[in-house]
Amino acid sequence: MQHCTPEQLALAALREPLPDADTAHLAACERCRAEVASLQRAVDALAVPQLAAPGAPVPPPPAVWEAIAAATGVTATPRPEVLAGAAPTPSLTTVPPVAEPPATRDGASVLAFRSRRRPLLLVAAATVAGAVIGAGAVAVLGDDGSGTPRAVPVAAVDLDPLADSDASGRASVIERPDGSRVLEVDLRAGDLDDRYYEVWLIDEAVQDMVPVGVARSGTVDFELPDGLDLGRFPIVDVSVEPLDGNPTHSGVSVARGVLDT
Amino acid sequence: MGSVAVVDPVPTQRVVAELDDAEVGRRFAAGDPQGLAWAYERWAGQVHGMAVRAFGPGPDAEDITQQTFMSAWTGRGGFDPDRGPLPAWLVGVCRHKIADTWAKRARQQRETEAAMSEARATPSGPVTAGVDTAVADRVLLLDELDLLGQPQRGIIELAFFEDLTHTQIAVRTGLPLGTVKSHIRRTLERLRTRLEVDGAALHA
Numbered sequence: 001m002q003h004c005t006p007e008q009l010a011l012a013a014l015r016e017p018l019p020d021a022d023t024a025h026l027a028a029c030e031r032c033r034a035e036v037a038s039l040q041r042a043v044d045a046l047a048v049p050q051l052a053a054p055g056a057p058v059p060p061p062p063a064v065w066e067a068i069a070a071a072t073g074v075t076a077t078p079r080p081e082v083l084a085g086a087a088p089t090p091s092l093t094t095v096p097p098v099a100e101p102p103a104t105r106d107g108a109s110v111l112a113f114r115s116r117r118r119p120l121l122l123v124a125a126a127t128v129a130g131a132v133i134g135a136g137a138v139a140v141l142g143d144d145g146s147g148t149p150r151a152v153p154v155a156a157v158d159l160d161p162l163a164d165s166d167a168s169g170r171a172s173v174i175e176r177p178d179g180s181r182v183l184e185v186d187l188r189a190g191d192l193d194d195r196y197y198e199v200w201l202i203d204e205a206v207q208d209m210v211p212v213g214v215a216r217s218g219t220v221d222f223e224l225p226d227g228l229d230l231g232r233f234p235i236v237d238v239s240v241e242p243l244d245g246n247p248t249h250s251g252v253s254v255a256r257g258v259l260d261t
Numbered sequence: 262m263g264s265v266a267v268v269d270p271v272p273t274q275r276v277v278a279e280l281d282d283a284e285v286g287r288r289f290a291a292g293d294p295q296g297l298a299w300a301y302e303r304w305a306g307q308v309h310g311m312a313v314r315a316f317g318p319g320p321d322a323e324d325i326t327q328q329t330f331m332s333a334w335t336g337r338g339g340f341d342p343d344r345g346p347l348p349a350w351l352v353g354v355c356r357h358k359i360a361d362t363w364a365k366r367a368r369q370q371r372e373t374e375a376a377m378s379e380a381r382a383t384p385s386g387p388v389t390a391g392v393d394t395a396v397a398d399r400v401l402l403l404d405e406l407d408l409l410g411q412p413q414r415g416i417i418e419l420a421f422f423e424d425l426t427h428t429q430i431a432v433r434t435g436l437p438l439g440t441v442k443s444h445i446r447r448t449l450e451r452l453r454t455r456l457e458v459d460g461a462a463l464h465a
Contacts, residue, residue, distance in 0.1 A: 010446040016426050042452035045398040046406075047421045050315040051356050057306030058313045060326045065301060068330045074294040078302035245317035 004032050013039035014047075049248055151176045155230070157257035159187070159238060165254035166190065167197075171236040173224070173259065181224040187238060189217045189254065198241045200249060201233035204258075209233065209249060234259045286347035290340050297334050304348045305330070308355045315359045325362065329355040344411065353407070360399040367396045398460055405455045409448065416441055417448045 004012070004022045012018055012026060013036050026032050065078060156172035167189035174182045185199055199212040199222060210233055213222045224230075238255040285303065288296030305326060312325035333340070333354045340350050406414060412434060419425045419433060427445060431438045 007442040007446045010449045011427060011442065013449055014420055014427075014445070038453055039449040041398065041456055042402055042449060043421070045395045046402050047424070050311075050359060051399075051422060052314075052424070053422045054307040054311050054352060055314065056310055058310040058318070059306050060309040060323055064305070064309070064323050064327050067327050068297075068301065068334075071327075071331050072294075072297065072334050074297050074334075076295040076298040078298045078305075246314065 003029065006035075009035050010039055012036045013043050015043070049246060151182075154181075155259045157236060157259050159185075159236060159255040159257040161255055162253050167238060167254040169238070169255060171199075171257055171259070173230065180226065181228075183212060183222045183224050183236070184219060185215055185222065185236070185238070186219045187215055187217050187255070189238070191217065192240065195240050195242050197254070198239050198249075200235075200237040200239060201228070201230070202235040202237050203233050204235065206235070209237070211247070211249075230259055282346060282348065283342065286340075286342040289334075289347055290337055290342045292337065297330070300333075300347055300351070301330055304351055307348060308351055311352065311355050312359065316362075321362070325355065325358045328358045332358070345415075353403075357400075357403050360396075360403055363396045364400050394460070398456060401455055401459055402452055405452055409451075412436060413444050413448050416444045420445060 002025070004018070004025055008018055008022050009032060012022070017023075018026065026036070069075070069077065151174050153172045154175045156170060159167075159169040159171055161168050167187065169185060169187040169189070171186075172184045174184055176182070183199070183201075187197065189197060197215040197217075199215045199220075200209045201212055202209040210225075210228065212224070213220070215238060236257050236259060237249075237253050239250055240252045240254055241250050280299065282303070285296060285299045289300050290296075308329050309322065309326040312322035312329075316322045316325065329351060333351055336354075340347065406417070409417070415434065416430055416436075419430045420427070425433065427438065427441045430436075431441045434441070
């Protein structure tokens with residue numbers, strides 16, 4: 001049997017997808033897998049979101065410059081309006097705007113980063129979710145016959161548990177008469193300590209995603225941004241997020257379904 | 262003290278608008294205090310954004326940002342404006358500060374646990390067995406990255422920190438695909454060797 005080339009094994013250590021023949025070989029060859037694992041220790045240590053290239057800038061409060069100036073004895077100062085702009089209650093820009101799909105923005109590497117670095121759960125889950133495409137989806141359009149427009153569900157899907165989770169539920173997209181849309185998530189899942197559930201809309205490549213909001217067991221309604229293309233982000237995903245201040249997907253998904261829009 | 266240490270604020274604004282990043286980098290490297298102020302003006306937000314991502318908003322992140330600029334300034338001899346832009350170098354310094362802080366905390370936690378287990382006089386259980394080796398690995402590996410030449414360093418940083426695939430790296434750098442792949446391979450081997458040599462000793 002032909003082993004993978006050293007270069008391919010290095011790419012595998014970076015979790016890049018390999019050609020089919022290499023993937024198949026790797027699955028069967030303990031020696032090649034061991035080589036990947038030994039190269040991966042460095043990848044796992046360094047390729048973490050906290051060390052990733054800067055995303056959204058956050059202005060530090062003025063005291064930071066004052067301390068630097070005091071310690072270095074530097075009397076030159078940044079322009080006052082730059083420091084002032086950094087002043088009170090900095091609006092935290094670490095959370096990517098919901099309405100903008102990450103792939104279109106420069107600072108989006110944070111989301112893409114996690115989604116590729118932690119592909120195992122996500123990709124495995126996509127396969128599971130793929131099986132239910134269409135199965136649970138309904139599309140009810142129109143009014144109630146009285147001529148009065150009302151909020152109507154335009155799509156719905158069962159959220160199936162992933163891996164060993166016991167979370168499940170149902171997601172419905174409801175369109176109001178004014179054209180605005182709500183994602184209603186009815187989640188059945190255990191309570192969490194120090195963590196929380198978050199709902200995402202993800203594209204079929206499981207690469208780009210839009211954070212929809214914080215969920216809990218029970219029914220929660222989420223306002224969907226106008227113009228958000230559900231055809232582009234059809235996967236409804238529920239993840240478990242640690243309270244670590246990191247706005248990106250943790251990679252731990254517990255339930256998922258695919259909207260047929 | 263450089264001749265431009267004290268600059269009237271109004272002309273400064275005009276000058277800053279015209280200065281390109283490379284000039285700010287050269288002034289910084291030359292030890293011109295105004296270079297530090299300009300660097301802070303331009304890149305403190307990026308650095309602080311990283312710190313906030315790692316530690317959340319608050320004193321910890323502010324401390325990282327402060328340390329980054331202070332040690333960048335005192336260690337400016339290590340910055341060569343001809344080898345890369347100043348913001349990239351500052352981001353590298355910030356990575357070291359983040360990794361150092363993680364390592365310091367892990368050490369403190371280990372000591373606390375050891376002290377507690379001693380205080381309870383429990384038969385010496387392997388309290389330290391669960392220590393996150395990645396924390397120690399990071400400090401070593403970031404040091405090793407600093408030793409890499411170009412284009413190896415740029416390539417591996419694009420893979421690690423910008424999450425680019427080797428194809429994207431080839432496009433970004435203009436280097437042939439085969440070159441990118443073989444650099445990635447050799448760099449990962451080098452990092453593995455560093456961990457085998459020093460990582461093991463560290464945990465012994």
